[in-house]
Amino acid sequence: GEDVEQSLFLSVREGDSSVINCTYTDSSSTYLYWYKQEPGAGLQLLTYIFSNMDMKQDQRLTVLLNKKDKHLSLRIADTQTGDSAIYFCAENLYNAGNMLTFGGGTRLMVKP
């Protein structure tokens, strides 16, 4: 089956690192994505990782993939108040075209 799970809420202080976690159950995932949703705005693609990779770094963002445990994480270094948003992980299954299955989202609150 396809089930993507995320914790609901994360609170950090400005300047700290944030780590948002995601677990998925379908081992046939090929691409895994992180999207950011700000109030009143669409979903913004932040980064993605292909399933044959363990890690991907893009400026302040680091994505870690543990295929054995079906665990995906997004680390945001030097978190800023502008990073406050809801973060969604999403998987693209091998046999599902380009359709995405999303988690429920993690609300990140950054305190000054």
Add this chain to the structure above:
Amino acid sequence: GAGVSQSPRYKVTKRGQDVALRCDPISGHVSLYWYRQALGQGPEFLTYFNYEAQQDKSGLPNDRFSAERPEGSISTLTIQRTEQRDSAMYRCASSERADRGSEQYFGPGTRLTVT
């Protein structure tokens, strides 16, 4: 360049009415996707098109929901005889290519409220 646009941004309708939601993808993008997002949840796939051909409509909840993309560009999602449970944010996305891994860019969504 222009991103994905959706109209209307907000739609309030009475139960039993039909509604049509429009999506204008990024110019030249081959694929177009519709998702529905309930409050406090992640988006849920409804259907998608490559060019004008509907590829997968397995996510449409029932036969009151239909979608078309007749010229391979703009798409319309139609909900007939709306019900209160249809209230949600309807999101459209497009991707440059049809293959797996082609990044999907989302529009701002249409918030539908059925009273």
